[in-house]
Amino acid sequence: MPGELFCATRTALPVAVVGLGAAATTWGEFAAGTRGWPLAIDLAVVVAGCCLVPVLLRRPAATTLVITALALVSPAGTPAASVGVLHTARTRPFPVAVGVAAVSVAAHLLRWLWRPLGGLSFWWWLALLVVAHAALLGWGALAEARRALIASLRERAERAEAEQGRRVAEARAAERTRIAREMHDVLAHRLSLLATYAGALEYRPGMPAERVSEAAGVIRLTVHQALNELRDVIALLREDPESEGTDRPIPALADLPELVAESRSAGTVVDVRDGLADPAALPGTTGRTAYRVLQEALTNARKHAPGQRVTIALDGTPGTQLVITVSNPLTDRAMSSVPGTGTGLVGLTERVRLAGGRLDHEATAREFRLHARLPWPA
Numbered sequence: 535m536p537g538e539l540f541c542a543t544r545t546a547l548p549v550a551v552v553g554l555g556a557a558a559t560t561w562g563e564f565a566a567g568t569r570g571w572p573l574a575i576d577l578a579v580v581v582a583g584c585c586l587v588p589v590l591l592r593r594p595a596a597t598t599l600v601i602t603a604l605a606l607v608s609p610a611g612t613p614a615a616s617v618g619v620l621h622t623a624r625t626r627p628f629p630v631a632v633g634v635a636a637v638s639v640a641a642h643l644l645r646w647l648w649r650p651l652g653g654l655s656f657w658w659w660l661a662l663l664v665v666a667h668a669a670l671l672g673w674g675a676l677a678e679a680r681r682a683l684i685a686s687l688r689e690r691a692e693r694a695e696a697e698q699g700r701r702v703a704e705a706r707a708a709e710r711t712r713i714a715r716e717m718h719d720v721l722a723h724r725l726s727l728l729a730t731y732a733g734a735l736e737y738r739p740g741m742p743a744e745r746v747s748e749a750a751g752v753i754r755l756t757v758h759q760a761l762n763e764l765r766d767v768i769a770l771l772r773e774d775p776e777s778e779g780t781d782r783p784i785p786a787l788a789d790l791p792e793l794v795a796e797s798r799s800a801g802t803v804v805d806v807r808d809g810l811a812d813p814a815a816l817p818g819t820t821g822r823t824a825y826r827v828l829q830e831a832l833t834n835a836r837k838h839a840p841g842q843r844v845t846i847a848l849d850g851t852p853g854t855q856l857v858i859t860v861s862n863p864l865t866d867r868a869m870s871s872v873p874g875t876g877t878g879l880v881g882l883t884e885r886v887r888l889a890g891g892r893l894d895h896e897a898t899a900r901e902f903r904l905h906a907r908l909p910w911p912a
Contacts, residue, residue, distance in 0.1 A: 548617055549587045555613030556580040563609060572649070576610040583614035590614075594622040598634050606641040609649065615641070619667060623674020624681075631674060635667040711881075726836045728756050730800040786821035787813045787848075790828060794846075797832045802844060804832070809849040816856065820908050823889040824858060827906050830882050831860035839865050839902070853912035855891075861903040 560576045568576070582604055590597040598618030605611030615638050623631040642663050646656060654662075732753065790813070794804045816824065828846060835844045842863045850856040879895055886893040891908035 548591065548621075549584050552587050552614045552617055553580070553584045555616075556583050556610045559612060560610050572608075576608045579604045579608040579610040583611055586614065587617070590618050590621060594618060594625050595630055595634055598622050599637060602634075602638045602641045605638065606645050609645070612642070616666070616670060619670045620674045623671045624678045628671075628675055631671055635671055639663045639667055711884075726800075726833045728753060730836055730840070785825045785829075786818070787816055787824040787828075788821065789825060793825070793829060793832065797836065797844070800836060801841065802832065802836055803842075805843065805845045807845070807847040809847070810856075811851070813848075815852060817911060819889055820856060820910060823885055823891070823908060824856060824906075826885060827858055827882060827893070827904070828860065830879070831904050834879075834902075835860075835862045839863065841865070850910050852910055854910060856908040856910045858906040858908070859903065861901050863901050864897065864899075 557580060560573075560580055563576055564573060583601060586597055586601055590601070598615065598621075601611055601614045601618050603611075605615040619631070619635050619638055622634045626634075643656075643660060646659050650656075651659065787810075790806070790808075794806060797804050813821070831846075832844060835842065839862050842865055844860065844862045847859040848857070879893075883893045886906055886908065889908055891906060893904070893906045895902070895904045897903075
């Protein structure tokens with residue numbers, strides 16, 4: 535309904551303008567003494583011009599040429615021809631509009647030969663026609679340029695809004711990925727320790743009371759540590775972990791002895807071949823990424839190869855690379871009490887890539903090997 539009303543208004547206004555202009559021109563001719571067939575022709579042109587305006591809005595160039603033919607025989611066709619030239623300049627390429635305007639000027643000049651204006655010479659009539667049609671062409675071209683500019687600005691605004699929406703969606707997805715990675719790195723290690731101690735209590739019901747109490751204490755301590763680390767992760771995600779003024783400890787490669795001690799207390803034999811002179815000299819990002827690599831490797835070993843020896847080899851110097859190699863024998867026993875989803879290594883690979891390094895892992899017939907290289911600036 536609103537669209538139909540807009541279309542009706544859009545058509546009625548030009549018809550009214552043309553009708554009033556043609557009627558005023560015809561009244562002027564009548565007042566100047568025009569009678570008989572010339573007056574009848576003027577009245578017919580008024581009606582024909584008003585009827586052609588709706589067609590003019592759809593096909594401006596061709597319809598304007600038809601109306602120009604009416605202006606050739608009657609001054610009453612001039613208002614409709616002027617509207618046609620203006621609309622053609624607004625909706626058609628400029629060369630087409632210039633051609634239509636030239637035909638209109640020629641038609642009006644030819645009309646002067648048999649219906650001249652009293653008190654106006656041919657040259658003044660020619661100058662008036664050229665100036666008037668040039669003004670119509672300029673007005674129409676300016677209106678079209680303004681419309682195109684507004685459309686371009688609207689398109690840019692819509693594109694910018696869509697781009698902003700896309701960036702917001704990407705930022706949200708990146709934040710969700712970051713949260714998932716941090717949760718996995720922190721909680722998977724603690725939960726695997728819990729599963730190991732809980733599995734020992736389940737499969738060895740005849741353990742001495744002292745050992746049961748010791749295992750329960752370790753479970754309680756591990757749960758407490760997991761809760762603390764969960765709070766640390768949440769706080770870490772709310773601000774930049776490298777920002778100044780934070781007193782929260784951030785895991786780094788220098789914390790490897792504690793990580794190895796936890797795994798050994800859970801029954802995993804861990805051999806460390808440390809070829810690093812000063813692990814504390816590693817940059818914050820590199821040290822933290824290296825810690826997460828080793829944490830994930832030990833967690834996977836406990837989950838998928840319980841009871842097997844894990845070998846960790848560290849090498850590198852400032853100005854080269856930090857090289858981490860973790861390997862453990864494979865086992866056919868399905869003793870894992872914590873099911874794996876396979877996403878840990880995927881997230882770890884992405885973490886190492888973001889730190890500027892590379893992570894590879896492979897499973898041979900006898901062992902599983904994880905190999906990581908991280909940049910170590912001088």
